[in-house]
Amino acid sequence: MNEAARKLSQPQRDAAEPHHREAPNNVEAEQALLGAILVNNDAYYRVSDFLKPIHFYEPLHRKIFELAGDTIRMGKIATTITLKTHLPADGRVGDLTIPQYLARLAAEAVTIINAEDYGRAIYDLALRRSLITIGEDMVNIAYDAPLDMPPQNQIEDAERRLFELAETGRYDGGFQSFNDAVALAIDMAGQAFERDGHLSGVSTGIHSLDSKMGGLQRSDLIILAGRPGMGKTSLATNIAYNIAASYEQEVQADGSYKAKNGGVVGFYSLEMSSEQLATRIISEQTEVSSSKIRRGDISEADFEKLVACSQMMQKVPLYIDQTGGISIAQLAARARRLKRQRGLDVLVVDYVQLMTGSKKSGENRVQEITEITTGLKALGKELNVPIIALSQLSRAVESREDKRPQLSDLRESGSIEQDADVVLFVFREEYYVKNMEPRDEFDPKYEEWKMQFEKVKGTADVIIAKQRHGPTGTVKLSFQSEFTRFSDLADPSFVQYEH
Structure with missing residues (x-):
């Protein structure tokens, strides 16, 4: 032992030497x-x-x-x-x-x-x-x-x-034992029995849609697709707000909180700013046209309605991230953080084509979309929340006589259809019929056009083109374009039909 080492006191030697x-x-x-x-x-x-x-x-x-x-x-x-x-x-x-x-x-x-x-x-x-x-x-x-x-x-x-x-x-x-899996399945059934509306998933707030889907199921990737102007963002916004507004929580055995009804919603708005999204929601809730709100063309009574609505909305657990061109890795990191800090029950992404992949060298857009949808599906399973991802449809729809979307119209990748648990198409015939209006009011075809327009006015179809856990089919909804609001049809003669 050298002199320097001998001079170290016992505590100093203990500190100097790492110990187990x-x-x-x-x-x-x-x-x-x-x-x-x-x-x-x-x-x-x-x-x-x-x-x-x-x-x-x-x-x-x-x-x-x-x-x-x-x-x-x-x-x-x-x-x-x-x-x-x-x-x-x-x-x-x-x-x-x-x-x-x-x-x-x-x-x-x-x-x-x-x-x-x-x-x-x-x-x-x-x-x-x-x-x-x-x-x-x-x-x-x-x-x-x-x-x-x-x-x-x-x-x-x-x-x-x-x-x-x-x-x-x-x-x-x-691996998880089958016993645990069975216990989870029974728990889910029990929660569905106790929850409002007896749904196994989170209620969308639109009853005719819930009755077909059983609500939004945990860990599902739900693709909501449509051509521009069909109201994809409006429907996603309506559902997101309905879920957040009906949020009720209960305390679990370990002291954490869990949604009894509704839920905490994270909304990635890659296309619209958070103010535009808020304007849409306020318009939908107050029935004051969003174009009037933007122009300031409102009465004092309307303004009071807006203020009362905004005060109520401040308590709603809806969180908006408006970062454009976000990558799947960033989105996942932010979603994890939100779940850890505030809780998270539903995630909405508007829309898939505006996201970016990892941009590996030589990678094409189809591979990038595949990476994004696979990442979203994995994130839904990891966080145990449903993810509603909006998607554009290809222009092939416009060149067909029948404008109803099909699974083959999903743009840029078959992986969107493959990874999705549910594929919903928003289709408004009113949009196409309105564009076919004859220029001349006295045209013999005008009356025929008017009858057809009246028949489809204010309605929208949500086509369930794929659903792993239930039937496909079409749900007819009411759509008020001035308030960008989807809701159940009041007229009972409109029935749902299955494929």
């Missing part, structure tokens, strides 16, 4: 919780909403908790006697056999009153261990990353992993 740190854990809390469950199975229900076997530090405790959960869910009683047959009899914990260890856990259990506190402590420590793993990976990748790997990719990956950890308490993905 044990991952955060609390084995006593795990023992206390398991003991409480073995004594009274009700303790399991106090923590089962948020605590999973993976959150336990000690592998044996993971196994005991998993066995107890499976036993209780099957309607049986989990005790030291029923569990010990499923655990290795020759295993040891210190001086104790596993059956003796189970008996000790039960004997030392005090009460189930603190079960939730123990569960929360175990969960929080598991999150800290996961954070350490993510942090270590970030450091190692940053040191060892190949030269051709841009740092932005690592940032996006770290953000995704942190988001998954914040949302679910785990980031490993991987």
